[in-house]
Amino acid sequence: MATDGDRLLDEGSYDQLRARQWWAGAARGDGMSRRALLQLSAGLGVAALAGLGRPASATAVSAPADSPIVKPLPPDLFYVYGTNAEMRWEAMRDQGELVPIDRFFVRDHTRTPSIEADTWRLRVFGAGLRGAPTVEQAVEFSYRDLRRMPAETITAFVECAGNGRSFFTTQQNQTVSGTAWKLGAVGVARWRGVRLATVLARAGLTADAVDVMPQGLDPDWVNAGVNNGPVRRPLPIQKALHDVLLAYEMNGEPLPPDHGFPVRVIVPSWIGISSIKWLGQIEVADAPLVSPWNTQFYRLFGPGYPTEGTVITRQVTKSAFELPWDATVPVGERQLLRGRSWSGNGAIGQVEVSTDGGTVWRRALPIGRHRQHGWQRWEIPWRPATAGAYTLRARATDVTGRAQPTQTPFNTLGYLFDAVVAHPVTAT
Ligand SMILES: Nc1nc2c(c(=O)[nH]1)N[C@H]1C(S)=C(S)[C@@H](COP(=O)(O)O)O[C@H]1N2
Ligand SMILES: [Mo]
Numbered sequence: 105m106a107t108d109g110d111r112l113l114d115e116g117s118y119d120q121l122r123a124r125q126w127w128a129g130a131a132r133g134d135g136m137s138r139r140a141l142l143q144l145s146a147g148l149g150v151a152a153l154a155g156l157g158r159p160a161s162a163t164a165v166s167a168p169a170d171s172p173i174v175k176p177l178p179p180d181l182f183y184v185y186g187t188n189a190e191m192r193w194e195a196m197r198d199q200g201e202l203v204p205i206d207r208f209f210v211r212d213h214t215r216t217p218s219i220e221a222d223t224w225r226l227r228v229f230g231a232g233l234r235g236a237p238t239v240e241q242a243v244e245f246s247y248r249d250l251r252r253m254p255a256e257t258i259t260a261f262v263e264c265a266g267n268g269r270s271f272f273t274t275q276q277n278q279t280v281s282g283t284a285w286k287l288g289a290v291g292v293a294r295w296r297g298v299r300l301a302t303v304l305a306r307a308g309l310t311a312d313a314v315d316v317m318p319q320g321l322d323p324d325w326v327n328a329g330v331n332n333g334p335v336r337r338p339l340p341i342q343k344a345l346h347d348v349l350l351a352y353e354m355n356g357e358p359l360p361p362d363h364g365f366p367v368r369v370i371v372p373s374w375i376g377i378s379s380i381k382w383l384g385q386i387e388v389a390d391a392p393l394v395s396p397w398n399t400q401f402y403r404l405f406g407p408g409y410p411t412e413g414t415v416i417t418r419q420v421t422k423s424a425f426e427l428p429w430d431a432t433v434p435v436g437e438r439q440l441l442r443g444r445s446w447s448g449n450g451a452i453g454q455v456e457v458s459t460d461g462g463t464v465w466r467r468a469l470p471i472g473r474h475r476q477h478g479w480q481r482w483e484i485p486w487r488p489a490t491a492g493a494y495t496l497r498a499r500a501t502d503v504t505g506r507a508q509p510t511q512t513p514f515n516t517l518g519y520l521f522d523a524v525v526a527h528p529v530t531a532t
Contacts, residue, residue: 280518
């Protein structure tokens with residue numbers, strides 16, 4: 105039988121329990137009354153439905169001279185959208201399981217800060233610890249302290265909850281707000297670091313702990329005239345102790361500035377915003393915590409959802425071809441189509457591909473093994489017999505049976521697009 109703790113690893117029960125606690129006044133928020141939130145979320149829905157939200161368009165702008173992102177963003181590897189940059193999927197052709205750092209997507213709310221490892225400290229505090237109730241009394245860890253603790257390495261994807269958002273508009277004719285990602289706001293890397301459970305134990309964790317809230321050192325996020333404070337989002341203690349890592353290495357190198365140097369959180373299978381970069385502090389509370397990132401943003405709002413929305417935790421099932429958008433392929437030649445599929449709910453069980461607009465589906469052949477929280481690579485031979493336009497489709501099913509649908513139910517902020525994507529190519 106599932107215990108309360110097990111249930112908190114599951115997004116549905118986590119949300120229901122936290123929502124009940126919050127609406128009953130048992131959760132501690134910062135800065136926003138329930139009334140204000142309700143007004144805001146209702147207004148958000150209306151604005152987005154009326155097309156007042158920033159419409160998702162496929163237009164990519166090039167990086168400004170004073171780029172908020174530190175690493176180079178060459179146009180053959182990235183589409184750049186202001187403070188965010190997505191990987192072009194053709195950049196994964198001929199790559200192994202991991203996405204190299206030079207092409208890993210970046211999602212910054214403001215900009216990449218410059219932080220020195222020598223003076224950096226992680227401050228852990230809160231009523232869920234013995235003797236460190238406030239941030240002034242926090243238990244401090246230096247970079248060296250963390251590096252000396254037992255290390256662990258995991259393979260896991262980081263994926264933005266909004267990955268695929270542009271297809272709400274281009275495939276489903278719906279207006280949603282937020283960055284108009286195609287499918288490149290995802291990447292798999294090897295993350296090395298120390299388990300959050302180890303750090304919390306050393307900080308004096310007690311059985312009273314309920315939620316933890318990691319917070320970033322990047323600038324406050326101001327949106328629509330409202331200062332939401334530093335980027336932060338709570339996690340239930342059960343998930344925090346289960347498999348969360350405080351990572352200081354990515355693909356065998358020190359964490360690059362854009363990906364959270366010196367230390368970031370990695371929350372396997374959960375949406376990207378959970379994996380707080382440039383970690384500065386962690387509150388460990390004996391009561392449920394809220395931040396705008398789990399009450400206003402990264403929730404599903406819209407006609408099919410309750411007024412207060414539904415929180416998002418795990419990622420959905422998706423697939424992508426390792427091809428340029430509007431690729432040109434040789435006519436009359438046998439070629440191998442390659443791609444990858446992934447899910448936040450478990451390994452991928454099967455992938456089917458259609459090259460004829462969705463009539464005939466063939467099983468793709470798996471390449472390599474799906475490791476931990478990574479993805480499944482696959483390939484399928486194809487010979488386009490005649491010249492002209494084709495639409496490629498890949499649809500995956502994970503081992504829990506979650507398959508990609510033909511439509512994703514609308515939500516105003518355009519999260520969790522899992523429908524099969526129609527990828528245009530031309531054979532010449
Ligand atoms: N401190 C901080 N952490 C953050 C963010 C941020 O802007 N600031 N962006 C989040 C979001 S929305 C995503 S999708 C991931 C992106 O990680 P990446 O830039 O390493 O790909 O980081 C998350 N962690
Ligand atoms: Mo994100």
